[in-house]
Amino acid sequence: MSADAQKKAAAEAALAYVERGAVIGVGTGSTVNHFIDALADLRQDIAGAVSSSEASTERLRRHGIEVLDLNEVDRLPVYVDGADEANSLLQLIKGGGGALTREKIIAAVSQKFVCIADRSKRVRVLGKFPLPVEVIPMARSYVARELVKLGGRPELRQGFTTDNGNIILDVHGLEIAEPIQLERHINNITGVVTNGLFAVRPADVLLLGGPDGVETLQAR
Secondary structure (H helix, E strand, O other): OOHHHHHHHHHHHHHHHOOOOOEEEEOOOHHHHHHHHHHHHHHHHOOEEEEOOHHHHHHHHHOOOOEOOHHHOOOOOEEEEOOOEEOOOOOEEOOOOOOHHHHHHHHHHOOEEEEEEEHHHEOOOEOOOOEEEEEOHHHHHHHHHHHHHOOOEEEEOOOOOOOOOOEEEEEEOOOEOOHHHHHHHHHOOOOEEEEOEEOOOOOOEEEEEEOOEEEEEEOO
């Protein structure tokens, strides 16, 4: 089974968590694209979706799914999104697609966060995947210097601007033994909007597609 087929299997397994008649939170990325395509068959059974990116919004609307502003929604039972890395505690690195801030907001609001990925995304220690940090443009150099002090090698994501009008520094060389502490520390650097560690609010369910099917991990 190819990596893409594993992603598709995990995405389709997430349909079991969709609450009929409710609004669903939808993330961003290649695995989520499979979920959106599968969700199209349930569009008559949901009240709409809250999207974490312009790209996902466009795909949802192409399938005839209404996209709502989060401020219009008073309840979000489930949020489905992917990850670039996940550990055994369901703490994640996200933001490879650049939508980390909106993803983190929707995850915070949701009652259940269902993460979908192929099995290669599961790691023992987070950090091999460069940690994205969304930064106010005028603070780029200052934030980069602070990230170097933490042992990272920040690189500007060239030619990329977030949906919020900011830049991203991808931080290489980190071995993240204490994800919660590092998430909070980086977020406290002046000029940082947020970073791609989802440890303070991890996933509740992790669906990992593999060659022999989909593995389900639950938060401890």
